Amino acid sequence: MSAPSPTASLILAPRRRAVHGVRIGILVLDTKFQRLPGDVGNGTSWPFPVQYAVVHGATPDRIVRPTLDDDVFQLFARAADDLVALGVDGITTSCGFLALLHPQMVAHCPVPVATSALLQIPLVQSMLPAGKRVGVVTMDKASLTPAHFRAVGAPTDLPIVGIPPDGIFRRNQQTSAAVVSHAEHEAEVVAAAAALLRDHPEVGALVLECTNLPPYSATLEATFNLPVYDIVTLVEWFHAGLRPRRFNGA
Structure with missing residues (x-):
């Protein structure tokens, strides 16, 4: 009988997830304007699959502000919970002003979070x-x-x-x-x-x-x-850590 691998006890148990093959989840503001290629909210911007979740009620006039209302964090926390339950391994957002929520989101989420460029x-x-x-x-x-x-x-x-x-x-x-x-x-x-x-x-x-x-x-x-x-350079870097490249001979 072979000896157990010295790393066996360090390997995390597989997560149960509804969606597979998607590492990045994106929390999108409640908007309707056209998002061009390169915009975080245009799916063709990404060389890998992403999972979107619209944060209903999180309109730009509520987010692009010097301060945020107390209930805004809960809107994003619930939407992030849904993305994690689906199966994403990391979460980002569609507005740099959500930097204000970064400490709270990191404390709340069980996966890494990159809120802002x-x-x-x-x-x-x-x-x-x-x-x-x-x-x-x-x-x-x-x-x-x-x-x-x-x-x-x-x-x-x-x-x-x-x-x-x-x-x-x-x-x-x-x-x-x-x-x-x-x-x-x-x-x-x-x-x-x-x-x-x-x-x-x-x-x-x-x-x-x-x-x-x-x-x-x-x-x-x-x-x-x-x-x-x-935000594209940030998320591509973020994704690279969640799914590192494999090289020939590795």
């Missing part, structure tokens, strides 16, 4: 040359507070720029536009980043708070020759 800021900052800083592009600068950054362990004094509150991008979101123009949105995002870099030449990398901004990340990198990090 802002989680990447400490890592990105640690990689930059001396004298360079992370710059943040957000959908709503007025609502992004030091509390959002503190919740994910990021510096609170970073250069920030917002998408124009009276522009087409914000209007399309507020009116739940069924069809949006990639070119019109991109022009506003590039102009916002240009303004940030003019005012803050020390910016050495961009982190995009908003999960609707990744469709324009490649253009930002090509235009300004700076690294760009967003």
Whole structure:
């Protein structure tokens, strides 16, 4: 009789799950505007399967704010519980402002949680040359507070720029536009980043708070020759740990 493996006692028992083969669950705000490829809420953005759950009642006007109502956490906790019961191994969200909920969600969920693209800021900052800083592009600068950054362990004094509150991008979101123009949105995002870099030449990398901004990340990198990090880079990294690649000969 062979001896038991020295690692046998360390292996977790298989979970019972309703859905198999999906590692990432995405908590989506209660919205109706068109989400383009690259947006967290467009299924074609991902090179792996994801499981969505709409958090009913979590509208942008309730989430994109300096503070959150007390009942908002419960909305997300219940939706996260449903995703875990389905079988996902990690959870993310469709709004960077949910950084405010990060400590609560991590404490609540039995699987890892990556609430916001802002989680990447400490890592990105640690990689930059001396004298360079992370710059943040957000959908709503007025609502992004030091509390959002503190919740994910990021510096609170970073250069920030917002998408124009009276522009087409914000209007399309507020009116739940069924069809949006990639070119019109991109022009506003590039102009916002240009303004940030003019005012803050020390910016050495961009982190995009908003999960609707990744469709324009490649253009930002090509235009300004700076690294760009967003919710897609975060979730792809997150997924890579939940399902590491296998290599030939392994």
